[in-house]
Amino acid sequence: MVDAYIGKLERDMAAGTLHLLLLGLIARMDPIHGYGLIRALAESTDHMLQFKPGTIYPILNDLERQGIVRSSWVASASGPQRKTYELTATGREVLVTATKSWARIRTGVEATLTGSGGAKR
Amino acid sequence: MTNKILEEYVGRVRAELHALADDERDAVIDEMRAHLEDAISQRMAVDGYTDLEAATLAETRAFGEPAEIGAARGVAASAEPAVPPTLPTRPPRRFPRWAPYAAAGLIVLVAFVVAANAGNSTEYFGKQFLFGEPYQAKLNATNQTGMINESFVLPEGTDHFRLHALVEPVAGCVGVRVTDPHGSFVLNEWDSCGAMNHTITLDPENSGKIGRWQVEVRYTNFTGTLAIETTFRGWGSPPKTN
Numbered sequence: 001m002v003d004a005y006i007g008k009l010e011r012d013m014a015a016g017t018l019h020l021l022l023l024g025l026i027a028r029m030d031p032i033h034g035y036g037l038i039r040a041l042a043e044s045t046d047h048m049l050q051f052k053p054g055t056i057y058p059i060l061n062d063l064e065r066q067g068i069v070r071s072s073w074v075a076s077a078s079g080p081q082r083k084t085y086e087l088t089a090t091g092r093e094v095l096v097t098a099t100k101s102w103a104r105i106r107t108g109v110e111a112t113l114t115g116s117g118g119a120k121r
Numbered sequence: 122m123t124n125k126i127l128e129e130y131v132g133r134v135r136a137e138l139h140a141l142a143d144d145e146r147d148a149v150i151d152e153m154r155a156h157l158e159d160a161i162s163q164r165m166a167v168d169g170y171t172d173l174e175a176a177t178l179a180e181t182r183a184f185g186e187p188a189e190i191g192a193a194r195g196v197a198a199s200a201e202p203a204v205p206p207t208l209p210t211r212p213p214r215r216f217p218r219w220a221p222y223a224a225a226g227l228i229v230l231v232a233f234v235v236a237a238n239a240g241n242s243t244e245y246f247g248k249q250f251l252f253g254e255p256y257q258a259k260l261n262a263t264n265q266t267g268m269i270n271e272s273f274v275l276p277e278g279t280d281h282f283r284l285h286a287l288v289e290p291v292a293g294c295v296g297v298r299v300t301d302p303h304g305s306f307v308l309n310e311w312d313s314c315g316a317m318n319h320t321i322t323l324d325p326e327n328s329g330k331i332g333r334w335q336v337e338v339r340y341t342n343f344t345g346t347l348a349i350e351t352t353f354r355g356w357g358s359p360p361k362t363n
Contacts, residue, residue: 033155033156033159034152034155034156035155035156035159035160038156052183052184052185052189053153053156053160053183053184053185054153054184054185054186054189054190054193055185055189055193057149057152057153057156058193058194061149061194076155080151080154080155080158081151081155082155082159083151083152083155
């Protein structure tokens with residue numbers, strides 16, 4: 001039961017950072033297609049974070065609907081066209097803000113876990 | 122050459138996305154297909170897969186179950202799916218309740234999808250993962266030695282069955298033995314200590330292999346990948362899942 005709870009904690013933490021990671025990777029590697037993005041996500045986290053493509057693509061489509069990324073179909077030398085993604089200007093602003101938010105959250109969590117935060121006995 | 126497993130999977134996903142607008146669904150399918158073709162090519166070119174079927178099964182499993190894909194997009198295949206014009210017609214048949222597959226936590230996923238309706242009969246496609254990622258996790262630990270005995274039932278009405286066994290060792294050994302309901306070995310790699318990639322395709326209705334199958338695995342200090350999965354198809358009433 002404890003293992004199941006830890007598994008759930010880890011999944012929740014991974015899910016909570018997924019959008020930020022996707023934006024960060026797209027910013028570094030754009031234009032990038034979904035398959036490359038999913039592989040990059042796994043490789044950059046040393047395969048600690050792996051998500052099913054079936055759940056990643058809807059997120060990309062949603063980011064596009066919100067104007068955070070844009071996509072375009074690109075001809076491929078081998079096989080069908082590939083849909084690639086890049087950040088919009090709005091997306092770059094979102095990434096900057098979200099990265100700062102992540103830094104604040106991480107600092108707060110570490111302070112709480114190490115006891116260096118404000119709460120005292 | 123058409124990749125039949127890929128096309129079947131795409132068809133199932135398309136059915137799950139039935140509620141999307143046509144152009145949106147087509148765009149989703151096109152992107153998914155491009156991903157899968159890239160991923161399958163990668164498996165075969167770099168990851169050592171020599172069997173297109175095995176590579177396709179691995180990648181479609183990794184992509185996600187069609188029902189999950191539909192759920193992730195906020196749609197459900199609640200509407201009656203279209204009947205593919207190429208489906209053969211079959212006479213209506215009674216079908217027993219599916220036995221629950223509850224193999225002590227080793228079953229990762231059982232998914233049944235109603236692919237089409239043809240009169241009073243329904244063709245369905247079932248995929249059962251016997252040894253999936255949780256089992257691989259166990260065998261990735263070092264110095265793991267032990268045995269697993271598992272079984273599954275091919276019910277009456279099954280007309281197509283495929284079992285795929287993949288072992289990619291990094292260290293140690295895995296032996297696999299699959300026995301049909303009559304006690305005959307259909308796969309016997311019990312003394313194996315190397316890579317394994319077997320696909321068994323049967324027509325159970327004609328070969329009398331309806332019933333309970335046994336899968337035995339023994340592993341010695343094994344680290345690596347072990348995946349044994351079955352796919353089967355039949356005719357009858359949609360089965361209930363647990």
